[in-house]
Structure formats: structure tokens, C-alpha cells
Amino acid sequence: MRRPLSRLCLFLFCLLPVIALASGFPQLGRLADKGFLISAEARLIDESKVLGAIEPDRQLSPASVTKSYLAAAALDRWGPQHRFATRLVSEARPTSDGLLSGDLILDGGGDPALTTEDLWRLAQRLHQAGVREVEGRLLISQWRFGPVECITTDRCQARERSANAYSALLSSAGVNYGSWCVSVAPGDAPGQPARVAGCDSQAAVLEIDNRVETRPDNSGTELRAERVTRDDRDIMVLSGQISTNARPRDIYRASSDPAEQMAVTLLAMLEQAGIQVRGGAETTLAEPPAVSRTLAEVESKPLQELLLRVMNYSNNFMADVLALNLVETPRADLRQGGAAIETFVAGIPDHGPLTLFSGSGLTTENRTSARGANALLESIYYRPSLFPSFVATLQSPGNGVMRFIRRGSPTFQHHVMLKTGTLNQPVAVRAVSGYFRTRSGRWGVFTVLVNGTGSTPYLSWPEVLDPLSVDLERIIDTH
Structure with missing residues (x-):
């Protein structure tokens, strides 16, 4: 009896490499041996042939791959040329x-990329309309949405202080992606304080606590910045050093209230344009009266250009503002924005379950599968009026703006277009999703979701991209 059993064991042992190769992701699959949870699938579009799979229906966090869902839903709703006013x-x-004997109201239209340049143009058009003085108040109306309840740790903390820009709070009347910007330049001589100004005006429109010291040439520049809120006022606290021969450095930090930031910024812009506002500036949740007349207006870039920024730079403020715009009713929250995307996805055949608490992917409760994400990509591929705008938002590893994706062989770098997603808390998440072209020119889709657990707290991008590039190169070369 021992002899047949030994032969059976030998036979099964020989099959193991074949079984592993059949998954299509033999290199990537080794992460599972380290305790990471994986959902992966690659398939050809023209015949829906699966070329590789690891637990393709497993529900995992997609992190910023969520933005691919947002981009598809936004293009479906508004089309590539839509502009926000x-x-x-x-x-x-x-x-x-x-x-102007009354209040002047800014009707926040939910433009996710409104900047001070746009506000300056708006102020100039108001001046062109003949307004020189406003007897009433400047009211910033965020009736569509805002202030939006924070549901992530970083954004909740940003109400009091912030040491980054990605945690900006949300409003339909936000400007500069919900973040303050200050420019730090060296003083005239070593030992003097650095010179600090607003990025968009000679005088900063928020209070500055400047502790940056000017040091001699080539002594190095090290800047630390935190936006804190005291007595309902935002203050930028700066410390560190800057060399006398250093170039000015721009620093961005999330504001505590995007609509209030808009009020302060626009009021300063109006004054620079020669328009005085007697009643000061306030924020409001009220919709402008129906009888209101438009005195000045600016439009955003087309949606297809906005999505380039959302996807290439994984801009969380823009993504969540776009998701909130998808909600039909006023006073939208992030969960409703996610639900609006879910409603769109419900019409995609064979997608399967999807749970979105935001359009950005910052929310750790978001869940999808590799098979579901591929179903989304495939559905957009078959929509010729939307696909060019959608695929243009993805990055090629060889030419991408994000340096960490510039890895792998020339085949991986130039035959793949992708969107990445990253989270580090409460568990590590590394997600990649996009299209590939085979050597024969056939289109394929792939998605890889890797989630850590309590026992696997850290995961670097090379640990995912390097094996994935090897696996995809083999798929591309053999099909």
C-alpha cells in the first residue's frame, strides 16, 4: 500500500507548479503565503477569457481604485464636456x-477645481458688470452640500489642525481644493525670519505664525507646517530653516472650513478688484432666492480635464466633491455620494456586490472585488463616446506622474494603463486596476486588490508592483 500512495503523492507534488501557474499570478500569489488577502483577475475583453485569477470574487478594500468607479459614473451622468458653474x-x-443695495451671494456650484485664479476672473467680471460697492454682505452659499460630516479620522482631525492637504473638508463652495497655500522665501540675511506670503496675493489672507529662520547659502532647507484653529481663526504655524539661496517653497495645508476659506479669500479678491463690501462676509446654508440675478459667472474646465487631475494625482477633495454632485437632493453626505455610484454600477452586468462610503476611497469601508472592478472597466470599453475620456485618466507606468509606478520591464511600462490605490491604516492596502494590450494588440483588463491584516501591518509598493509586472508581462507576451 505504501508504494501506490507514494506515487500518488509524487503525482500531486508535480501538479503543484501547474496549479500555481494556472492562477496566472504565480509571483503575486506568494503574498498570500505571507498572510495578505488577495483578489486578482486578468482577462481578455474580446472573448471574456480569464487569463489569471486569485479569489476574484473576494470583497476587499480598493482604496483609491474607487476613483475609477467615480470617473465612470461621472462620465455616464454628465458626459466628458460638462462644466460646473x-x-x-x-x-x-x-x-x-x-x-449694489443688497447682499452679494456666491452660489457654490460644486466645482471641484475652483481656484483663486477663477475667483479673480469672477471678481473682474463683477467689476465689468458695473459693481463698485456692495451695501450688504458677501454670502457664501453652500446649499448644495457643506459642511459635509467627516467620517474619516484625518478629516475629523482637520477641523482643529492639519499637517497635510489630502484631508481637506468638503463644500460645494470650496476653493483651492479646500487647502490654504503660503509661500516661504528666505530673508535678506542669515538669522532673519523667512518671508512668508500667500500664494495668490502679496498679503496672506490667513494668520501666519512664522518661526522659520534664514540660514547661510547651501545650509539646507527644512520646513514644517501645521494649520491650527484658534478662536475660530485658521493659523498657519511654520518652523524650520531655509537657505539664503533657496527658491521659494509653496506649502499646502487643509483649511478647517472650506466655505469660510472661500469667504475670506473672495472678500480679499473683491477688494483687490476695487469692489468694497460694507457688510463683511458670511457663510450660509440657504439657497439663493429664486428671483436672484446672475451678475458674474465662471465655468470649470470640462469634466474630462477634471478627471485627469482626480485620477493622475488621486485628488481626494475633487473626488468626493464630484461624488457629492452626483446626489440629486441638497445637503448630500458622503454615503449618499457612494450610493449614487452604486446605483450606476447596478446596471453593469455581472459586477456583483459593491459598497462605497465615498468617491475618493479614503473610507476604509469601501468594498469591491477584482471581478467587479474588471466588469466596470469592460463596460466602459464598450462605450465609444466615453471610453477615450476614461482611459486617458489612467497612467502608463513608464510615463506616469507618480514615480513609484515606474517599475518593471519595458513590456509592463508601455503595455499597461492603470489606477492605483493606497491605504496604510487600519491595514495596508495596495490596489491596481486598468487595461493592458497584448503583443497581438488585443485589449485586456486586470485588477489586483491586496489587503493586509492585523498580523501583516506593512506592505510596500515594490512588493506588489514587481511581481505583478512579471505576471502581466507573461500574460501580454503569450496572448
């Missing part, structure tokens, strides 16, 4: 001498 309105009309 921001208006200055009032019930009053300016007199012949430029007096």
Missing part, C-alpha cells in the same frame, strides 16, 4: 454709480 448673484441691481 460658480455664480455671483443678487436680488438687487447695481445703480449707475456702481452701488
